[in-house]
Amino acid sequence: MPSRSPRPARPRPARSRPARSRPVRVALPAATALLLAVAASGCTSDGTGGVGGTPGAHGLRDPLFPRAGNGGYDVSHYALDLDYDPAAHHLKGTAEITARATQDLSAFNLDLAKLRVESATVEGAAAAVNQAGTELTLRPERDLRKGETFKAVVRYSGAPPRITSANSDKEGWLRSDDRKVSLALGEPTGSMAWFPGNNHPSDKATYDIKVTVPEGQKAISNGELRTPPRTEGGRTTFDWQMREPMASYLAMLAVGEFEVWEGQAPAELGDDEEEVVRTVPVYAAAETSVAEESEQLRRRIPELMEWCVLNFGPYPYSSVGSVVAREGDVSYALESQTKPVYGGTDSLESDQLHELAHQWFGNSVSPKTWRDMWLNESFATYAEWMWEEDEGGPSAQEQFEAAFADDDNWEFPPATPPDESRISGDPVYQRGAMVLHKIRQAVGSESAFLEVVQGWAATHRHTNASTADFTSYVEKKTHKDLSAVWDVWLHGDAKPSAHSG
Numbered sequence: 001m002p003s004r005s006p007r008p009a010r011p012r013p014a015r016s017r018p019a020r021s022r023p024v025r026v027a028l029p030a031a032t033a034l035l036l037a038v039a040a041s042g043c044t045s046d047g048t049g050g051v052g053g054t055p056g057a058h059g060l061r062d063p064l065f066p067r068a069g070n071g072g073y074d075v076s077h078y079a080l081d082l083d084y085d086p087a088a089h090h091l092k093g094t095a096e097i098t099a100r101a102t103q104d105l106s107a108f109n110l111d112l113a114k115l116r117v118e119s120a121t122v123e124g125a126a127a128a129v130n131q132a133g134t135e136l137t138l139r140p141e142r143d144l145r146k147g148e149t150f151k152a153v154v155r156y157s158g159a160p161p162r163i164t165s166a167n168s169d170k171e172g173w174l175r176s177d178d179r180k181v182s183l184a185l186g187e188p189t190g191s192m193a194w195f196p197g198n199n200h201p202s203d204k205a206t207y208d209i210k211v212t213v214p215e216g217q218k219a220i221s222n223g224e225l226r227t228p229p230r231t232e233g234g235r236t237t238f239d240w241q242m243r244e245p246m247a248s249y250l251a252m253l254a255v256g257e258f259e260v261w262e263g264q265a266p267a268e269l270g271d272d273e274e275e276v277v278r279t280v281p282v283y284a285a286a287e288t289s290v291a292e293e294s295e296q297l298r299r300r301i302p303e304l305m306e307w308c309v310l311n312f313g314p315y316p317y318s319s320v321g322s323v324v325a326r327e328g329d330v331s332y333a334l335e336s337q338t339k340p341v342y343g344g345t346d347s348l349e350s351d352q353l354h355e356l357a358h359q360w361f362g363n364s365v366s367p368k369t370w371r372d373m374w375l376n377e378s379f380a381t382y383a384e385w386m387w388e389e390d391e392g393g394p395s396a397q398e399q400f401e402a403a404f405a406d407d408d409n410w411e412f413p414p415a416t417p418p419d420e421s422r423i424s425g426d427p428v429y430q431r432g433a434m435v436l437h438k439i440r441q442a443v444g445s446e447s448a449f450l451e452v453v454q455g456w457a458a459t460h461r462h463t464n465a466s467t468a469d470f471t472s473y474v475e476k477k478t479h480k481d482l483s484a485v486w487d488v489w490l491h492g493d494a495k496p497s498a499h500s501g
Helices: 030-041 288-298 301-312 345-358 370-390 396-405 426-443 446-459 467-478 483-490
Strands: 073-085 090-101 105-111 116-122 128-132 135-139 149-158 162-164 170-175 182-185 205-214 218-221 230-232 235-246 253-256 258-269 276-287 320-325 341-343 365-367 463-465
Touching: 116 128, 116 135, 135 149, 205 218, 205 253, 218 235, 218 258, 218 276, 258 288, 258 301, 258 320, 276 288, 276 301, 288 320, 288 345, 301 320, 301 345, 301 370, 301 446, 320 345, 341 345, 345 370, 365 370, 370 396, 370 426, 370 467, 396 426, 426 446, 426 467, 426 483, 446 467, 467 483
Parallel strands: 073 205, 276 320, 320 341, 365 463
Antiparallel strands: 073 090, 090 149, 105 135, 116 149, 128 135, 162 170, 170 182, 182 253, 205 235, 218 253, 230 235, 258 276
């Protein structure tokens, strides 16, 4: 599974509403190759003649993606300096990675796909480099001590690849057929197509993303522009900053000709829920050919934000926006942090509330492992049910009943997809939303349910959370034993009675 599959269609009453490749290896001197061989054995010198650190794990043994991410360190910041030539499809990049060693470390891995590393340093000294498949191994000149903060700088270049997942979705670097638009998208592992990193949602970091492109094109990424775009020698540089922690799969980049609408949106309401006490800037972009038809939908962001803030609590970021591509450029919508990406105006209209809800659930509160993805999708799906109910459409109960009747939602429990190709299966979305509806019924009132929802978003703001964290939190918050809900609706294999739990 790569980028998020198109969201499964939700049955509902009709209603009108307004508008892996062969290893690539860097040639190494004999002495460097020897150092790497020693590092792989786990017996390295600490400079005093004794045994020092050991290599970090390549892969975090995620239950669905065991090779994703790497062990031995925790990244706090990525500073990316990228130069992209669309005509030649060539990317040149420098990644400065600030991290803390979580063990005595003799070597560590980063995830990088099909881009050639030209050089690397750790703490200013040249590091030995080895590339095999999507694993980039760096061997510092000296071992890193547990708890030590260090900087690694990787210089690389090449043609950023498109990545195809187990269920045939496309992620990584997506070029339109006419080569006018490039989109870098990353769920679950596509970010390794354009920068080296610890590619697992459990290692969140802040980002600076500087991108230089031909004059006349825009480069749009997460967060806010640090400075106005500057043009020199026929090329324009865009300098973006993502100040709040972000999982690597939520990093995005769009390059092409885009029109931009800017404004303000509510981000926090006062105690009386009428007064807006904080706003954030809106940066909504659309590819020029779909800009006019998407403008009114993009202008709905403040309205949708106000509804989300009212129901989910304060917005967790310092800006909000969107990127609308043409329908053929990408075949799905994705909740990229602060700027969800939509494949055409139909995707924008149907998915805008869903992807905005993800900014709280999935982006701010991120999964600890990919099996916890149902926590992302259940909340975003149930947000749609609540929105429809508030807008005079089918009630949440009616939508629950429609989802319950659909046998596709009972193929597996939402918290345990059987393999990576099913991570975006219907149960993750629809049956996950049914779990939330059962919690709402169990607590007895909408206000009590919203206290649970808002408390969950606030308690785990900008962190990672697991299914066990969620079930424990809900029971403590509600002072109820909800084991029947967990056993039947979250973990049960068989389809129950609609009134069970």
